[in-house]
Amino acid sequence: MNSTSASPVLIIGGGVAGISAALDMAGCGHAVHLVEKGRILGGQVAKLDKLYPTDHCAFCPLWTDIKKVREHPLITVHTSTEVRELKRVDGLLHAVMIRKPPVIDESLCVFCGKCAGECPEAAIQTLGDHVYPPSYWVREDVCNRCERCVKICPTGAIDFQRTEETSELMVDDVIWASGFTEVDLTPLPEFGLGKHPDIMTAMQFEEWTAEAGVNKGAIINKSNSSVPRNIAFIQCAGARDQRLLSYCSAVCCMHALKQAQWALRRNQEIQCVVFYTDLRTVGRDYYEYSLRDISGSRVRLIRGRPSLIYPLPGREGIAVKFENTMTQKREIWKFDMVVLNGNIGSSLRRTDQGEHCSPALSGDGFVNPASDDISRFACGFSAEPADVAESVIQASSAAVKAILARRNK
Numbered sequence: 001m002n003s004t005s006a007s008p009v010l011i012i013g014g015g016v017a018g019i020s021a022a023l024d025m026a027g028c029g030h031a032v033h034l035v036e037k038g039r040i041l042g043g044q045v046a047k048l049d050k051l052y053p054t055d056h057c058a059f060c061p062l063w064t065d066i067k068k069v070r071e072h073p074l075i076t077v078h079t080s081t082e083v084r085e086l087k088r089v090d091g092l093l094h095a096v097m098i099r100k101p102p103v104i105d106e107s108l109c110v111f112c113g114k115c116a117g118e119c120p121e122a123a124i125q126t127l128g129d130h131v132y133p134p135s136y137w138v139r140e141d142v143c144n145r146c147e148r149c150v151k152i153c154p155t156g157a158i159d160f161q162r163t164e165e166t167s168e169l170m171v172d173d174v175i176w177a178s179g180f181t182e183v184d185l186t187p188l189p190e191f192g193l194g195k196h197p198d199i200m201t202a203m204q205f206e207e208w209t210a211e212a213g214v215n216k217g218a219i220i221n222k223s224n225s226s227v228p229r230n231i232a233f234i235q236c237a238g239a240r241d242q243r244l245l246s247y248c249s250a251v252c253c254m255h256a257l258k259q260a261q262w263a264l265r266r267n268q269e270i271q272c273v274v275f276y277t278d279l280r281t282v283g284r285d286y287y288e289y290s291l292r293d294i295s296g297s298r299v300r301l302i303r304g305r306p307s308l309i310y311p312l313p314g315r316e317g318i319a320v321k322f323e324n325t326m327t328q329k330r331e332i333w334k335f336d337m338v339v340l341n342g343n344i345g346s347s348l349r350r351t352d353q354g355e356h357c358s359p360a361l362s363g364d365g366f367v368n369p370a371s372d373d374i375s376r377f378a379c380g381f382s383a384e385p386a387d388v389a390e391s392v393i394q395a396s397s398a399a400v401k402a403i404l405a406r407r408n409k
């Protein structure tokens, strides 16, 4: 079959895995629809600061690939669009997609900044020109709908009246790259999430401390904007735990070491303690990264999974109760900030038969993946917990498998 005459492939998710799979498919002459429910491409990596194991900026390599995706003639990008339903019709997959158009249409925005300058609530924000294409967006929780921005916009890009649109797409195959989701940790009350502003998940910490984020790289407490004297990083919070995620989230040991080290680089006065079950830093660069942490900096590693984390009265901070399993000593230490690592789950779950199925998709037309093999091309974190390097490799593998399957049709 001539590859370009086949119907397109749908890629669900515009994170690093979806982007890589799209570039590989299109590079081999296959038309692709890349669908991302967020405003921008990049997935979770677009929210990260630095990337282990190189410590390079997370956004720089993404920017180049996003630009290639946006400009490729065989790739159609749908942002702010969620795939809600999939069903088989006459041998093809029929996808139902819901688009929630953003108030500022990025295709019309010329990034002049007039709207942001005019907004009395500072509700119009941008991630800067390191996002491709650079654009502004409206924080709807802050905006008071005065619509001064609508009047000042020179290209008519701003419209508060846009409503949800439903569209449908017929495709040959689907590549699942829907990534991971943060799993709610509040059912496990011993971690104390929600009980103190400075008890946060790793993803929240990453956003709170990112150089391109709200605090421009400063490490400060949420509760009082002061510099924390110490930070506890708690590993396996929700992972390897039959009550929430029965498996290891694979990336957390490495990103806790990264976060601790970057907190120290930014402020030498902060003490960082990582409470781990066993350090999973597999591979040469990764193991060397962990050794650098242990020997070269003030990151302290304690083997022991804390049994209780709770706020202390007044401004006393947060208590972490644990047993150090090396010394068998039970102790309670005080911290100004606690970061919980582990509550990230693949968006595709496995059925009892070992197949993937997606809790995100619902509706009458939902194809049972166990009988329809609909998720055979799953890649990135949606298939297995995986870091960026692994997600990209899996994405290429999924693209090759999809290409071969189309050739054999």
Ligand SMILES: Cc1cc2nc3c(=O)[nH]c(=O)nc-3n(C[C@H](O)[C@H](O)[C@H](O)COP(=O)(O)OP(=O)(O)OC[C@H]3O[C@@H](n4cnc5c(N)ncnc54)[C@H](O)[C@@H]3O)c2cc1C
Pocket: 012, 013, 014, 015, 016, 017, 018, 035, 036, 037, 038, 042, 043, 044, 045, 048, 050, 051, 052, 053, 081, 082, 083, 084, 177, 178, 179, 180, 181, 202, 203, 206, 251, 255, 258, 344, 347, 360, 379, 380, 381, 382, 386, 387, 388, 389, 391
């Ligand atoms: C705190 C933290 C720090 C990390 N630090 C590092 C690091 O330093 N180095 C490293 O290598 N890795 C790191 N990782 C891991 C890294 O984030 C993942 O490897 C990477 O995000 C996986 O990419 P992905 O494309 O598979 O998934 P994602 O990044 O999750 O992207 C999936 C995309 O799919 C979209 N989507 C989901 N469902 C739908 C749907 N139905 N319709 C449309 N779109 C949908 C989502 O909106 C999302 O944008 C870190 C992870 C965490 C939690």
